[in-house]
């Protein structure tokens with residue numbers, strides 16, 4: 619059995635309220651002791667070094683748990699917008715080129731030179747890399763940065779890493795979305811450019827699960843094409859934006875079965891978002907029974 623926790627959009631601004639929320643989250647994740655914790659960006663409210671340092675030290679309390687931490691737009695670009703507001707993404711360049719060149723990802727994947735920017739340096743000095751990877755416990759997970767854009771080079775490196783573990787449960791993590799989600803009026807930049815082509819590539823790579831944040835909605839889509847199916851899961855946010863309570867996702871993989879739950883940070887209660895056994899979750903069955911009895 620594989621267990622993964624997925625946290626996103628902490629938006630830590632050094633407020634006492636958010637610090638308490640993150641400390642509670644750390645307790646819940648420590649108790650759950652998943653095989654892997656994935657954090658999909660926007661750890662900080664404004665990318666300030668003090669914010670990133672404090673979040674890093676809070677996550678370090680979970681040191682025995684393996685972590686895959688990637689940056690969000692707020693961590694790499696200064697923003698003064700309200701929580702969750704996207705910075706517009708610049709037009710694609712090398713991703714377009716990459717997808718045109720190699721729609722099936724079959725070319726010899728040559729390593730590209732790393733080209734760190736100042737904002738990347740600020741992140742890398744604290745979290746090691748903007749493209750983390752984890753292999754072990756039956757999982758092959760890769761993370762890619764999507765700020766200012768998802769690059770073809772990042773995809774190439776992710777593909778190479780995933781291909782090294784053909785039998786593992788494959789996880790692809792990024793900050794921005796690949797699909798719209800219910801309950802959110804989508805903003806420009808929520809979904810990455812060429813998301814359809816990226817999803818097609820992930821199908822080609824046999825990715826089982828995409829984890830993303832940015833949209834502040836806990837949701838799971840199951841999509842499929844002729845080559846297979848992918849679950850695309852987004853985590854809620856930890857920031858209190860006045861509409862939703864803080865939450866994170868818990869994923870349990872048991873052979874061919876996958877169960878994904880949203881867990882409230884305030885109450886610790888879990889509610890099922892998705893179950894691959896083909897049966898509705900207990901919550902859905904109960905809601906249907908209530909609706910029928912009216």
Ligand SMILES: [Fe+2]
Nearest residue numbers: 660690691832
């Ligand atoms: Fe974001």
